[in-house]
Amino acid sequence: MKSLGSIRRDFAPWNDPNAKPYIQFDKVIKKFGDFTAVNNLSLTIFEREFFALLGASGCGKSTLLRMLAGFEEPTAGRILLDGQDLRGIPPYKRPVNMMFQSYALFPHMTVEKNIAFGLKQEGMPAPDIEKRVAEMLRLVKLEQFAKRKPHQLSGGQRQRVALARSVAKRPKVLLLDEPLGALDKKLREETQFELMDLQQELGLTFVVVTHDQEEAMTMADRIAIMDKGEVMQVATPAEIYEAPTSRFVAHFVGNVNMFEGKVAERAANTTRITGATGAQIVVENAAETANGADIVFAIRPEKIKVSSKKPADAVNALEGEVYDVAYLGDMTVYHIKLDDGQMVRASALNASRVTEDPLTWNDRAWVSFRPDAGVVLTR
Amino acid sequence: MTNIAAAASPSAETAALPTQLAKGFVDRLVIIIPYLWLLFFFLVPFIIVFKISLSQTAIAMPPYMPVLDFSDGISGYFAGFRELNFDNYTLLTQDALYFNAYVTSVIIAGISTILTLIVGYPIAYGMARAPATVRPILLMLVILPFWTSFLIRVYAWIGILKPEGLLNELLLSLHIVSDKLQILNTYNAIFIGIVYSYLPFMVLPLYSSLEKMDYLLIEAAKDLGCPPTSAFWKITFPLSLPGVIAGCLLVFIPAVGEFVIPDLLGGSQTLMIGRTLWNEFFNNRDWPVSSAVAVILLLVLIIPIMFFQQAQARAQEQGK
Numbered sequence: 001m002k003s004l005g006s007i008r009r010d011f012a013p014w015n016d017p018n019a020k021p022y023i024q025f026d027k028v029i030k031k032f033g034d035f036t037a038v039n040n041l042s043l044t045i046f047e048r049e050f051f052a053l054l055g056a057s058g059c060g061k062s063t064l065l066r067m068l069a070g071f072e073e074p075t076a077g078r079i080l081l082d083g084q085d086l087r088g089i090p091p092y093k094r095p096v097n098m099m100f101q102s103y104a105l106f107p108h109m110t111v112e113k114n115i116a117f118g119l120k121q122e123g124m125p126a127p128d129i130e131k132r133v134a135e136m137l138r139l140v141k142l143e144q145f146a147k148r149k150p151h152q153l154s155g156g157q158r159q160r161v162a163l164a165r166s167v168a169k170r171p172k173v174l175l176l177d178e179p180l181g182a183l184d185k186k187l188r189e190e191t192q193f194e195l196m197d198l199q200q201e202l203g204l205t206f207v208v209v210t211h212d213q214e215e216a217m218t219m220a221d222r223i224a225i226m227d228k229g230e231v232m233q234v235a236t237p238a239e240i241y242e243a244p245t246s247r248f249v250a251h252f253v254g255n256v257n258m259f260e261g262k263v264a265e266r267a268a269n270t271t272r273i274t275g276a277t278g279a280q281i282v283v284e285n286a287a288e289t290a291n292g293a294d295i296v297f298a299i300r301p302e303k304i305k306v307s308s309k310k311p312a313d314a315v316n317a318l319e320g321e322v323y324d325v326a327y328l329g330d331m332t333v334y335h336i337k338l339d340d341g342q343m344v345r346a347s348a349l350n351a352s353r354v355t356e357d358p359l360t361w362n363d364r365a366w367v368s369f370r371p372d373a374g375v376v377l378t379r
Numbered sequence: 380m381t382n383i384a385a386a387a388s389p390s391a392e393t394a395a396l397p398t399q400l401a402k403g404f405v406d407r408l409v410i411i412i413p414y415l416w417l418l419f420f421f422l423v424p425f426i427i428v429f430k431i432s433l434s435q436t437a438i439a440m441p442p443y444m445p446v447l448d449f450s451d452g453i454s455g456y457f458a459g460f461r462e463l464n465f466d467n468y469t470l471l472t473q474d475a476l477y478f479n480a481y482v483t484s485v486i487i488a489g490i491s492t493i494l495t496l497i498v499g500y501p502i503a504y505g506m507a508r509a510p511a512t513v514r515p516i517l518l519m520l521v522i523l524p525f526w527t528s529f530l531i532r533v534y535a536w537i538g539i540l541k542p543e544g545l546l547n548e549l550l551l552s553l554h555i556v557s558d559k560l561q562i563l564n565t566y567n568a569i570f571i572g573i574v575y576s577y578l579p580f581m582v583l584p585l586y587s588s589l590e591k592m593d594y595l596l597i598e599a600a601k602d603l604g605c606p607p608t609s610a611f612w613k614i615t616f617p618l619s620l621p622g623v624i625a626g627c628l629l630v631f632i633p634a635v636g637e638f639v640i641p642d643l644l645g646g647s648q649t650l651m652i653g654r655t656l657w658n659e660f661f662n663n664r665d666w667p668v669s670s671a672v673a674v675i676l677l678l679v680l681i682i683p684i685m686f687f688q689q690a691q692a693r694a695q696e697q698g699k
Contacts, residue, residue: 069602070601070602071598090601090606091598091601092601092602092604092606097602100595100598102593102595104595104596104598105599106599106600107596108617108618117600117605117613121603122604166602166603169603
């Protein structure tokens with residue numbers, strides 16, 4: 001079955017034309033003086049979605065989050081939450097909570113008091129607060145640390161306190177600003193799955209800001225790739241990776257090979273492309289291009305096969321020389337310099353312990369790929 | 380490897396020993412200097428003052444007896460000890476004047492401290508929240524008055540506060556008051572003088588504790604449903620408490636013993652311990668009683684300092 005859908009089966013409200021949007025950014029512009037942080041951005045997020053805003057620093061993703069939390073007001077445009085326009089509503093009256101990158105735990109309060117802080121503001125009766133705090137402590141496995149102060153905790157524990165504090169009020173939306181940014185790699189990987197479980201368990205809508213593509217790919221239902229205050233693409237992790245709609249997105253997520261070229265000949269399903277240096281390749285997935293149009297063919301390294309002899313049945317096979325080989329344990333990465341000068345990065349999973357077709361520096365080699373292995377990009 | 384190192388180390392140690400000793404001595408010398416300073420310029424003078432406070436007035440040079448010296452030999456020296464007594468301290472408890480002066484001083488210092496805190500906190504807060512480029516200038520402005528003599532600045536207040544002074548002229552010309560206000564030579568003038576003079580001592584520690592505070596904490600509080608005013612009392616103020624305590628003690632302690640401000644601005648009828656001390660010493664030439672007043676004043680001041688140090692130790696324990 002050919003599908004680039006959500007990892008969570010039966011959860012794809014973005015494909016349902018009748019689904020009610022939960023958070024809506026409607027032509028939002030945010031300027032700081034002369035600098036435009038968010039430029040005419042429209043975005044829809046659905047209830048119970050785990051949504052990631054992914055981009056390099058300064059792309060406007062944090063500004064978007066802060067506007068949702070109420071710390072910044074948009075210069076123009078509207079932000080709707082569950083149908084309600086959020087303009088003019090101060091942060092302390094919004095049904096959203098934020099988990100800060102630096103955690104922003106109150107240093108003069110114990111873990112318990114930190115978690116109870118929001119509930120007290122709500123005017124929740126004391127016995128209920130106690131119950132909720134105990135529940136939250138259990139959820140993040142910090143029961144025995146209830147009486148500690150933040151500075152007596154490890155980084156990972158502080159992160160969990162921040163999380164517990166921000167979900168204690170059961171907000172409609174939880175905003176997470178680089179939630180795992182301050183953790184070391186191993187802890188980060190564990191926590192990613194904990195966050196996903198937590199979101200499922202509580203049934204909340206999560207909007208997470210991150211610059212770590214792996215983090216976004218692991219956790220999110222959908223990812224919005226941002227650049228210079230604009231959304232480049234909103235799609236599921238698989239779509240973002242396998243079907244990027246622009247060079248920027250293809251480059252931003254994972255590794256990619258780009259072949260510059262022109263559309264030479266269009267057939268029913270396939271399109272023949274003449275590379276800038278004369279190489280011919282045949283590809284699918286180029287429906288919207290015209291003859292003679294300048295395009296880029298983007299293909300991921302793991303979809304390129306490297307062999308010492310020309311594969312007999314390959315539609316696309318190009319010859320070159322091994323320029324570099326890197327053995328990474330789980331896979332081997334080859335850099336092949338094609339005869340027309342183009343560099344190609346290919347990776348092969350080391351499925352067995354011995355390589356049957358060993359290639360080394362300066363060996364002649366063939367790279368081959370299927371017509372549907374890559375995408376044709378026009379922008 | 381370890382064997383070689385173990386075999387080699389004893390000779391290396393014996394060679395290093397003299398230099399280590401020398402280094403240890405230099406280290407200790409550095410610590411000894413402040414102790415010697417305190418010994419000669421604090422403890423010894425205090426013992427002398429304490430001894431005088433136990434003596435009797437005498438029309439002599441120096442104006443008290445016994446004078447402990449060795450003119451009568453060692454036995455004469457120790458005989459002098461027998462003449463020392465606590466009569467002056469008894470006098471302090473018998474005459475209500477001293478008790479009233481202490482109490483008035485503490486009350487005036489206390490009220491002034493609270494007023495200074497109320498005036499100083501917004502200033503410190505504003506400075507801490509100002510753009511980082513402006514902060515050094517604001518800090519400079521707070522310290523700037525120190526460049527003029529304290530005495531001259533207090534004299535200037537006489538010119539402002541006196542019945543035909545600048546303040547009254549201004550209020551009259553603006554028709555805010557119809558009669559001249561009597562501010563000079565009242566307790567109000569003392570409050571104004573103390574608040575004005577000690578403001579930097581309040582602002583600076585407050586500023587340093589407020590500046591360290593992470594503004595994200597306020598955002599976090601707001602995010603959790605806390606309106607700005609409430610966020611101030613629940614987050615900002617508790618976190619600035621070490622600064623509040625330091626500032627209050629830096630104002631309170633010198634204000635209790637303040638002499639110049641009550642003397643110049645408070646007029647003759649104000650009863651503060653600093654003035655009482657001055658009168659005993661220079662007008663009555665009663666060194667023993669004024670020494671007793673000074674010793675008691677020191678005790679009155681040492682207690683808040685001890686509180687301060689305890690608070691600081693506690694704050695350090697909290698790692699903040």
